[in-house]
Amino acid sequence: MPVLSEVFYELFTGLPRQGPGDSGSTVKALSLITPRPTAPRILDIGCGSGAQTFDLARLTDGTIVAVDNYQPVLETLRQRAAVLGISQRITPMNADMGDMQLPSHQFDIIWSEGAIFVVGFDRGLREWKRLLKPGGYMAVTEAAWLKPDQPADLFEFWNREYPAIRSVGQNLKAIEEEGYSIEGHFTLPDSSWWDGYYTPLEANVQTMRLKYAGNEDALSVVEATQLEIDLHRKYSAYYGYVFFVMRAL
Numbered sequence: 696m697p698v699l700s701e702v703f704y705e706l707f708t709g710l711p712r713q714g715p716g717d718s719g720s721t722v723k724a725l726s727l728i729t730p731r732p733t734a735p736r737i738l739d740i741g742c743g744s745g746a747q748t749f750d751l752a753r754l755t756d757g758t759i760v761a762v763d764n765y766q767p768v769l770e771t772l773r774q775r776a777a778v779l780g781i782s783q784r785i786t787p788m789n790a791d792m793g794d795m796q797l798p799s800h801q802f803d804i805i806w807s808e809g810a811i812f813v814v815g816f817d818r819g820l821r822e823w824k825r826l827l828k829p830g831g832y833m834a835v836t837e838a839a840w841l842k843p844d845q846p847a848d849l850f851e852f853w854n855r856e857y858p859a860i861r862s863v864g865q866n867l868k869a870i871e872e873e874g875y876s877i878e879g880h881f882t883l884p885d886s887s888w889w890d891g892y893y894t895p896l897e898a899n900v901q902t903m904r905l906k907y908a909g910n911e912d913a914l915s916v917v918e919a920t921q922l923e924i925d926l927h928r929k930y931s932a933y934y935g936y937v938f939f940v941m942r943a944l
């Protein structure tokens with residue numbers, strides 16, 4: 696019988712991304728970083744299997760330290776870098792984003808798609824700043840309310856899963872309070888939830904429903920994922936992922 700964390704990881708196996716995101720949004724966020732250092736040193740936090748890491752490698756002449764604490768996704772990333780012949784530019788690093796043992800003031804850009812929620816938005820902004828060179832940039836995506844008066848079932852779900860979710864305006868205020876200037880922000884298109892994420896995830900849900908038939912514990916993990924997808928299908932106007940691009944003051 697698999698432990699529940701294994702069921703959880705199995706759900707995410709083979710997905711192009713492990714959270715909402717899309718290449719177009721990565722390109723757009725990077726375009727907000729001007730002037731952009733030549734050959735920037737980039738730290739990609741919560742990189743997963745590297746969807747955005749490879750976009751950053753393609754779009755810049757820089758080097759990237761790609762941090763995650765789940766070794767299988769780092770291995771996928773390492774193998775893909777080797778196939779693309781860019782291993783010398785991408786360094787996978789297994790570390791806890793809440794305790795990265797890295798020297799201060801090393802990076803021109805910190806990038807984090809769909810992952811800063813793990814430590815919390817304000818804490819990430821505060822603690823990761825020491826890793827930036829003076830005037831360095833940070834680009835992160837974070838879930839945010841797009842409209843007030845959320846339906847009760849949606850509010851209950853987020854209040855249970857991520858009670859720290861706030862409005863876009865509250866996040867912008869937090870960015871300024873943490874000592875950054877706001878270079879720009881935009882909401883990711885709804886397709887960024889589906890194309891590389893929910894559509895393949897929902898296919899895994901269907902496969903795993905059959906595989907774990909009769910295993911109530913495993914099915915509860917699978918059905919919780921289906922609930923999250925169903926809520927998004929119904930209420931995507933109320934919340935979204937927002938790219939925030941900022942510069943350390």
Ligand SMILES: C[S@@+](CC[C@H](N)C(=O)[O-])C[C@H]1O[C@@H](n2cnc3c(N)ncnc32)[C@H](O)[C@@H]1O
Pocket residue numbers: 711712713714715716740741742743744745746747762763764765768790791792793807808809810813
């Ligand atoms: C939602 S996924 C986003 C992955 C990738 N950036 C993307 O958009 O496809 C969050 C990632 O954070 C990683 N993660 C979770 N907790 C972590 C921690 N404490 N330290 C480092 N990485 C962590 C997970 O393994 C996962 O790959």
